[in-house]
Amino acid sequence: MRVTINDIAKAANVSPSTVSRALADSPRISKATKRKIFKIMEEMNYYPNVIARSLARKSTNIIGVLVMGTTEKAFQHPFFPEILRGVASVAYKNEYKILISSVTDMDEQRKIVNDLTQSGITEGLLILSSGVNDPTIPYLKEIQFPFVIVGRPDNENEVNWVDNDNVSIGYQMTRHLIEVGCTDIAFLGVDKKFMVTLDRLKGYKMALKENNIPLNEDLIVEGKFVDDTGYDLMKKLLDRGIVPSGVIACDDLLAFGAIKCLNEKGLRVPEDVAVAGFNNVPLSSYFTPPLTSVDINAFSLGAKGFELLLNSIKSEVKSFNRAIIPFQLIVRESTMKKGS
Amino acid sequence: MRVTINDIAKAANVSPSTVSRALADSPRISKATKRKIFKIMEEMNYYPNVIARSLARKSTNIIGVLVMGTTEKAFQHPFFPEILRGVASVAYKNEYKILISSVTDMDEQRKIVNDLTQSGITEGLLILSSGVNDPTIPYLKEIQFPFVIVGRPDNENEVNWVDNDNVSIGYQMTRHLIEVGCTDIAFLGVDKKFMVTLDRLKGYKMALKENNIPLNEDLIVEGKFVDDTGYDLMKKLLDRGIVPSGVIACDDLLAFGAIKCLNEKGLRVPEDVAVAGFNNVPLSSYFTPPLTSVDINAFSLGAKGFELLLNSIKSEVKSFNRAIIPFQLIVRESTMKKGS
DNA sequence: CTGAAAGCGCTTACAG
DNA sequence: CTGAAAGCGCTTACAG
Known part of the structure; x- marks a missing residue:
């Protein structure tokens, strides 16, 4: 046949x-x-059968991409597809294929990781999630399976990873708000389970210190990183009687909600309160007001992530590599206070 | 070893x-x-080697998901990951794996489709794109490779596909706007390359006719389906001196832009102009004003799409199947005119 | 209930 | 420059 x-x-x-x-x-x-x-x-x-070839060569040219926590809204975030595009782009050039698995709970994750690492289908794993204390990581290290994390992990010197410098991102954004005249700056959406929010908070604190602005813990509001709770987080703050002059939200989607809440209370953005987000979602430039944000270059995160993974797969001498992807602060109306 | x-x-x-x-x-x-x-x-x-097993069984338990036009913004639309989640969910239950390929231009598409169909890695293809006149479709039919399209194709009786009833979606939405008192309703974002927009327009026209509202072609504005041009499309209309009492945009993202444009011209939503979108993106409920939209159940589109594909792969007797996924009209403030 | 053998469609030392 | 043979790690008629 x-x-x-x-x-x-x-x-x-x-x-x-x-x-x-x-x-x-x-x-x-x-x-x-x-x-x-x-x-x-x-x-x-005639076309060669890649399955037969894989068996003979003992190499499949397939990598797995693991997306964690898909029950949460995270997977719907615009930067996920963008990362995937980056991965696909470099993978294609290297004649690699991408097997994608989305994972809802820890139990499923264990099964899928086990399958992907033991069944011989996949040569390496790209993990999209910077969840703190993920048990998968030690397991992958133990069995010495090549993998790369997109997002800085807690044990950063013992794994391959690619990320932005989120401390710097938090720092730059905070400095920007200070420069436009904000002193009491709220920080919304810290989630201890995600390094990225902790790092950005760290940068925030650094910038305050550098400018001799005392840290006010009341201005820091915990919450889910990516979720529709920007409105609630802002409301929580306002309900406590706190009206900051600036607001930094850990994601643009949070910032949108925060702005809505401010508007409802009769506060204008940016005149009364300057508001900024992160991740520069497509809508940010078309929002009212256009939102100051940070472009994290998600495509590059994915592209570089694949490169690191390929390195790890091919390389004889094992090492732990990292890559830091540059970001761009994008200033828009939402933080343009008069006089700045 | x-x-x-x-x-x-x-x-x-x-x-x-x-x-x-x-x-x-x-x-x-x-x-x-x-x-x-x-x-x-x-x-x-011990873990069985799935590659060896695949070769012996002549079956890989892998399907391919093809995402078209990833250079455009389409891939970044929140419903794509949602569809993927649906596919993954059912695939996982059936012990199938998902190979994902994103495609930028037609040339690349030809190569990838060729590879996926001939190399023996993939047992069937799920195609995310309802582009009209896609040359891939006739090719897949010719070589009799199992595939399912998410989105109604032009030759709807000769392929497997799953979609919402977009004519009905357009119809229902238009009727809703008529019910809240709109008579001159603009329709933004028709793109002849996408069946989905043409179908929704068709429903729009049906509703007008049924309510004896004369069709005004000037109110129909062409544009890219998913792009940040909602602002521009709306502006185009207003610049022509047309101020409709209702606006339907082919996607929520377009609607956001349209609302922004209206606001800048001093028009209030919904008091002066009622505005609605489609696809119910996560942000829609948190927008100001919350946006009336249609939930297309993207997860189900993906899940059902996989089911159809599996059918097509396993079934002895070939047939062309379709599945229509129900939708929900979600009425929010953006169309709540006084008195309605 | 179990085994020996052939086969899935390639690749690659080994030999010439 | 080319070929015969073994092997990749399984599955599955065929035989008992």
Whole structure:
């Protein structure tokens, strides 16, 4: 039924070995033979079977992408597809394929990781999640399976990872708000389970210190990182009688909610309160007011992540690599106070 | 190095065939033998190699998901990941894996489709894109490769597909706007390349006709389906001196832009102009004003899409199946005119 | 209930 | 420059 290397061999009057070598463009096969073989392949509409090839070569050219916590809204965040695009782009160039698995709970995660690492289908894993204390990480290290984390993990010197410098991101944004005249700056959406929010908070504190602004813990509001609770977080603050002059939300989606809440209380953005987000979602520039944010270059995060993974797969000498992707502060109306 | 079925066979003093059968839980193997074999597998930490299994069984349990037009913003739309979640959910239950490919241009698409269909890795294809006149479709039909399209294709009776009833969606939304007192209703974002927008427009026209409202072509504005041009489309209309009492945008993201434009011109939503979108993105409920939209149940689109594909792969007798996923009209403030 | 053997479609030392 | 043979790690008729 399906034409195999043996069919081609017969038709070309050569051995299967020779066909295989022609396919691999081995220098040991004469040009003439190659030409003949390729012509026949064309005629007979031959395509190599990658499964058979994988078995023989003991290499599948497939990596797995693991998306954690898909029951939460995280997976719906615009930067996830963007990361995936980056991964796909470099993977394609390197003739790698991408197996994607989304995981809801820890139990499922254990099963899927086990499957992906033991069944021989996948050569390495790209993990999209910077959850603190993920038990998968020590497991992967133990079995020495190549993997890269997108997002800074807690044990940053013992794994491969790629991320932005989120401390710097938090710092820059806070400094920006200080520069436009804010002193009491709220920080919304810290989630202890996500390094990224902790890092951004760290940068926030650094900037305050550097500018001799006393830290007010009341201005820091915990919450889910990516969720529709920006409104609630802001409300919590206002209900306590606190009206900050600036607000930094850990994600644009949170910032949108916060702005809505401020508006309802009759507070104008940016005149009364300057508001900024992070991650620069597509809508941010079209929001009212256009939202100051940080472009994290999600595409590059994915692209670089794949590169690191490929390195880890191919490299003889094991090492732990990291990559820091640059970001851009994007100032828009939502933080443009008069006089600044 | 890696433990194989032969290692287990030796350790258990049986033949590889028996181990294989135990693995498949064949009734032809005694309970006692199975127990012994499983115990040894446990001890030796054995996992079957799915590549070898795939080759022997001639079946990989892998499907491909093809995402078209990833250079456009489409891929970043929140409903794509949601569809993927639906696919993954059912695939997981059926022990299928998902290979994902995103495609930018037609040239790349041809290569990837060719690869996915000929290399033997993938048993069927799920195509995310309802682009009109996609050359891939006739090709897949010709080679009789199982596939399902998410989105109604032009040749709807000759392929498997799953979609909402977009005519009905357009109709219901328009009727809703008419009910709240709108008569001159603009329709933004028709893109002839996407069936979904054409269908929604069709429903719009049906509703007008049914209510004896004359069709005004000037109110229909073409544009990219999913893009940040809602502002521009609305502006185009207003610049022509047209101020509709209602606006339907082909996507929530477009509606956000349209609202912004209206606001800048001093028009209030919904008091002066009622505005509605489609697809119910996460932000819609938190927008100011909360946006009337339609929940298309993207998760179900993906889940059902996989079911159809699995059917197509397994079924002896070939047929063309379709599935229509229900939707929900979600009325929010943006269309709540006074008195309605 | 179990085994020996052939086969899935390739690749690759080994030999010439 | 080319081929015969073994092997990748499974499954599955065939035979008993």
